[in-house]
Amino acid sequence: MAYKSVLLEVTDGVATVTLNRPDKLNAFTTPMAGDLIAILRTVGENPDVRCVLLTGAGRAFSAGQDLSDPAMAFGEDGQGPDIGLVVDGCYNALVRTIRGLDKPVVAAVGGVAAGAGANLALACDIVVAGRSARFIQAFVKIGLVPDAGGTYLLPRLVGRARAFGMALLGDAVNGEQAEAWGLIWKCVDDEALIDEARALARSLAAGPTGAYAAAKRALDASAANTLDRQLDLERDLQQARGKSADYREGVAAFTEKRPPRFSGR
Numbered sequence: 001m002a003y004k005s006v007l008l009e010v011t012d013g014v015a016t017v018t019l020n021r022p023d024k025l026n027a028f029t030t031p032m033a034g035d036l037i038a039i040l041r042t043v044g045e046n047p048d049v050r051c052v053l054l055t056g057a058g059r060a061f062s063a064g065q066d067l068s069d070p071a072m073a074f075g076e077d078g079q080g081p082d083i084g085l086v087v088d089g090c091y092n093a094l095v096r097t098i099r100g101l102d103k104p105v106v107a108a109v110g111g112v113a114a115g116a117g118a119n120l121a122l123a124c125d126i127v128v129a130g131r132s133a134r135f136i137q138a139f140v141k142i143g144l145v146p147d148a149g150g151t152y153l154l155p156r157l158v159g160r161a162r163a164f165g166m167a168l169l170g171d172a173v174n175g176e177q178a179e180a181w182g183l184i185w186k187c188v189d190d191e192a193l194i195d196e197a198r199a200l201a202r203s204l205a206a207g208p209t210g211a212y213a214a215a216k217r218a219l220d221a222s223a224a225n226t227l228d229r230q231l232d233l234e235r236d237l238q239q240a241r242g243k244s245a246d247y248r249e250g251v252a253a254f255t256e257k258r259p260p261r262f263s264g265r
């Protein structure tokens with residue numbers, strides 16, 4: 001199936017998914033969000049894909065919701081649009097899909113990531129950004145509240161003080177600051193961004209996919225769990241890992257002093 005505003009390429013176990021409306025800074029229309037959801041679901045089911053790399057074409061990751069989308073406009077009767085429908089159908093569905101994927105999702109953020117575009121990047125498992133990247137909680141500039149999981153993730157990533165600063169002021173946070181704050185995993189030179197992100201994605205694709213999926217589940221559950229419940233969850237996940245081909249291979253490779261060849265099973 002062909003998608004217009006999102007590109008998909010699968011090589012070396014990595015599905016590279018590129019937001020592709022560069023003239024609009026990859027702002028999301030409803031059909032574009034639908035394409036991205038469909039692509040993520042497809043790669044989720046494709047056993048050849050062991051890691052997803054999400055990025056944007058041109059000088060942005062994404063400027064968030066396309067504000068010129070007719071779904072955003074006030075009606076002739078002066079009634080405001082039902083933005084809740086868009087939030088639910090597009091952004092909540094996207095965040096749930098990314099978090100529900102049992103393979104790692106890497107975001108490569110070059111240039112601007114604003115509004116829901118910023119929070120979709122932050123919903124990925126590992127975020128690498130170029131030095132001149134700009135993470136902007138732009139919502140407040142148009143009288144909105146952060147969405148796409150921002151109010152959940154921001155305080156957990158950077159703490160309450162910085163989360164409030166970002167959400168209420170809407171100032172840009174650059175790549176270096178984002179790394180220093182713990183908003184993202186790593187900031188790299190702009191020119192090196194896509195190569196570094198690809199190398200990271202390829203190495204994850206050659207890794208123990210099931211272990212990544214289990215770690216993702218456990219780390220996500222930790223926000224709402226007590227220590228006791230989390231310990232039980234770790235035991236259950238580890239029990240399953242102990243029966244996996246990748247665990248057997250990992251220990252064999254260690255004993256034989258050779259690099260492991262993980263199958264993802």
Ligand code: LHQ
Pocket residue numbers: 023024025027063064065066067068072083086087091112114115116117136138139141142144147
């Ligand atoms: C855009 C956009 C854009 C359309 C740049 N839309 N065209 C959820 C559900 C429902 C409703 C509402 O929202 C949400 C969640 C959200 O995401 S709310 C937040 C929406 N995003 C924004 O408010 C960001 C708006 N954009 C900007 O503030 C700036 O464009 C940023 C800071 C992202 C980049 O600034 P510059 O680097 O100076 O670029 P620019 O402003 O010149 O933009 C380049 C072009 O892209 C321009 O088009 P043009 O035809 O004039 O060249 C912009 O109109 C277009 N563009 N963002 N969100």
